[in-house]
Amino acid sequence: MGSLPNYLTYPFLAKASARLYKRDIATTIHAHIVKSGYESDLFISNSLIHMYGSCREITYARQVFDGMPIRNLVSWNSMLDGHAKCKDMDMAREVFDLMPNNDVVSWSSLIDGYVKSGDYKEALTIFERMRAFGPKANEVTMVSVLCACAHLGTLDNGRMMHQYMIDSGFPLTLVLQTSLVDMYAKCGAIQEASVVFHQVKMSQRDVFIWNAMIGGLAMHGFVNEALELFTEMQTVGITPDDITFLCLLSASAHGGLVKEAWYFFECLIKCSMTPKSEHYACMVDVLQRAGQVEEAYEFVCQMPSGANSFDVGCSAYWVYEPW
């Protein structure tokens, strides 16, 4: 009765499966494609490589890639990104060096792979090479580059990248502005982070950029300022998420602010969210640092078993056995 899937259907299915991160669904879709005879379609094969790469099934991705009679840049880039997602940067680099040609996506995938693998210096080295010999960077490239600067804490470098973006006439999208706020905050330049944050129109700010700013303030001990922004974001209709509370709880833990921590934990519940193990870990941390060992113990006991994890376990251990 229903219509059969055609060559336009499968790329969407593969993309959905890639996002779901489910290997069994991925192989099922692949089997359907083989049965329907669409395996030789370039778009469909590319979708399969991407799907397997996203599911971290790089061996299957490679099998599809090797079986293709014709490949294009998307095939190579998907293979490259698959290795990068698996944090196998040696293989990602090999693909990059082997591919017949490359574009901004190839370079961005490589740079982001190094960032996600924690090799921030190499990410910046590749970016310099890209500036010298490669295609023009775009928003996606710069997000990864700013992330590398943030983790290295090299403020001068970060400022240079910001200037480069202005000089190159990059449109400052919300994603880029969030990366800038995060970079300045992590580099300790909370004032510059604040300037970028306030340049974004109130109506355009989403939970990501609010979190970046609140987290930046909290990280540097400006808990009152973080609290003010937390109130403000709710006033303008942005609902805090679990990351927002993690920022605030972590700041309270570092500052030894027990009352504030309880307040944020209660807010979290009031926002009808379920605290995760990380939230519990922050609470245990703040209580035991304040010397409230029994309260911390009680808190751990109340914790639903679903939230139990190594994080909380470690914190709980501190409650019993301070080294």
Place this chain on the structure above:
DNA sequence: TCTGATGTGC
């Protein structure tokens, strides 16, 4: 009409 890279917490 279909395919590839990006932002907030540890």
